[in-house]
Amino acid sequence: MKKDLQINSNKKDFPPQNWFWWPLLPLYPYGSRKTYFKELVANQIWGFEQLQGLYYVAVPVRLTVVKTPGGLMLINPLPPTDELLKILRSLEQQHGAVDSIILPTASGLEHKISMPAMARAFPKATLWVCPGQWSFPFQLPLSWIGLPKSRTKVLFDDGLPNSDFCEWISLGPLDIGLGRFQEVSCFHKPSGALIVTDALVGIESDPPELFDFDPTPLLFHARDSGNEPLKDTPELRKKGWARLVLFASFLKPQKLSIPSLLETFGNSFKPGLRTLKTHFGIYPFKWHKDWESSTKGLIGQNQPLLQVAPVLERLVFPRAKKELLKWLDNLINLKGMKTLISAHYSAPIVFDAQTCEDLRKKINFSKWAPSNGNWTFLGSLDKNLLKKGVVPRNPIPLIKD
Numbered sequence: 001m002k003k004d005l006q007i008n009s010n011k012k013d014f015p016p017q018n019w020f021w022w023p024l025l026p027l028y029p030y031g032s033r034k035t036y037f038k039e040l041v042a043n044q045i046w047g048f049e050q051l052q053g054l055y056y057v058a059v060p061v062r063l064t065v066v067k068t069p070g071g072l073m074l075i076n077p078l079p080p081t082d083e084l085l086k087i088l089r090s091l092e093q094q095h096g097a098v099d100s101i102i103l104p105t106a107s108g109l110e111h112k113i114s115m116p117a118m119a120r121a122f123p124k125a126t127l128w129v130c131p132g133q134w135s136f137p138f139q140l141p142l143s144w145i146g147l148p149k150s151r152t153k154v155l156f157d158d159g160l161p162n163s164d165f166c167e168w169i170s171l172g173p174l175d176i177g178l179g180r181f182q183e184v185s186c187f188h189k190p191s192g193a194l195i196v197t198d199a200l201v202g203i204e205s206d207p208p209e210l211f212d213f214d215p216t217p218l219l220f221h222a223r224d225s226g227n228e229p230l231k232d233t234p235e236l237r238k239k240g241w242a243r244l245v246l247f248a249s250f251l252k253p254q255k256l257s258i259p260s261l262l263e264t265f266g267n268s269f270k271p272g273l274r275t276l277k278t279h280f281g282i283y284p285f286k287w288h289k290d291w292e293s294s295t296k297g298l299i300g301q302n303q304p305l306l307q308v309a310p311v312l313e314r315l316v317f318p319r320a321k322k323e324l325l326k327w328l329d330n331l332i333n334l335k336g337m338k339t340l341i342s343a344h345y346s347a348p349i350v351f352d353a354q355t356c357e358d359l360r361k362k363i364n365f366s367k368w369a370p371s372n373g374n375w376t377f378l379g380s381l382d383k384n385l386l387k388k389g390v391v392p393r394n395p396i397p398l399i400k401d
Helices: 004-009 082-097 114-121 216-221 234-250 261-266 291-295 310-315 323-330 353-365 375-388
Strands: 036-041 045-056 057-068 071-075 097-101 126-129 152-154 166-175 180-188 191-197 200-203 305-308 339-341
Touching: 036 234, 045 082, 045 305, 057 082, 057 216, 057 234, 071 082, 114 126, 126 180, 216 234, 216 353, 234 310, 234 375, 305 353, 310 375, 323 353
Parallel strands: 071 097, 097 126, 126 152, 191 339
Antiparallel strands: 036 045, 045 057, 057 071, 166 180, 180 191, 200 305
């Protein structure tokens, strides 16, 4: 403990949101990561959120903290800024020390990149990682990326953490060419909460509370051209959030065009826009007048809309629908399931056996991984990856370890 206090004192001149290792994965907001803290299940589960994205296309990513008999279990690490650690230390004083840190995905870089720093912040915690961890372009041992061999374990291979009151369910592993996709979900029996990483999300029309600290990404994308100043109103925040969700879900939505360089730079560097915050008026997007129609089936108006994340559906699961349905079957059989807590978007949301069964039926009887409308860009990307042999052409088999 004295060593930890000494480390913190050496950083006292840095802002509490400072993240030193941002160059390893240079995503917005780069070296300054504001943390939003929220209790998700009373006295049992808490959420920590930070923004991550590109060019102001930023959505929250969540660290979930679960109370265990031995202390606290962290699922899906985030950059451990001083601000985040201060809140975590406060939880430790109330509920016990952090005893385990879980990386439940084999391929999620935004979750993996923070694991070494979080491991250093809690030197007595046991580290658990999803099987099949891989790195690109070179496959590196876990110890080389900062996970001490003496306290790092592999889920299933070396047992399971807190297995008396947590059930661990694997989606995959699936061969995706460069490596593999696998995600391990945690069903927390005492609360009835299913904790997932990327596979399922619930998206609603109201922007997350995290944007209250700085709504710039929302206001930036709420504009229709680069020569418009950033204005802050509740309506513009919702408009900007809807567009961020479209970007994050489809990369290039159907109702979006890229203007010419002449038009893009013709609107730049005008009075009131000569700041880095406004990107000097550079706004390389042009939304069609009826763009809001493309949010149908993606964003819930009165409550979060439950769905498989579109990028995963089109780029990871297009030829592995059966494996996803098998996973949902396993979830349907969980006794006492009440809510879903994902690493992205809204949480917690209602998610019981009936909700899961309804989602399964919707997936089974609807067109899967389409290539038209909002899905056109993702479909063309998948086609190119197939053509170049980057991803398997035949249905993706379940890999047996």
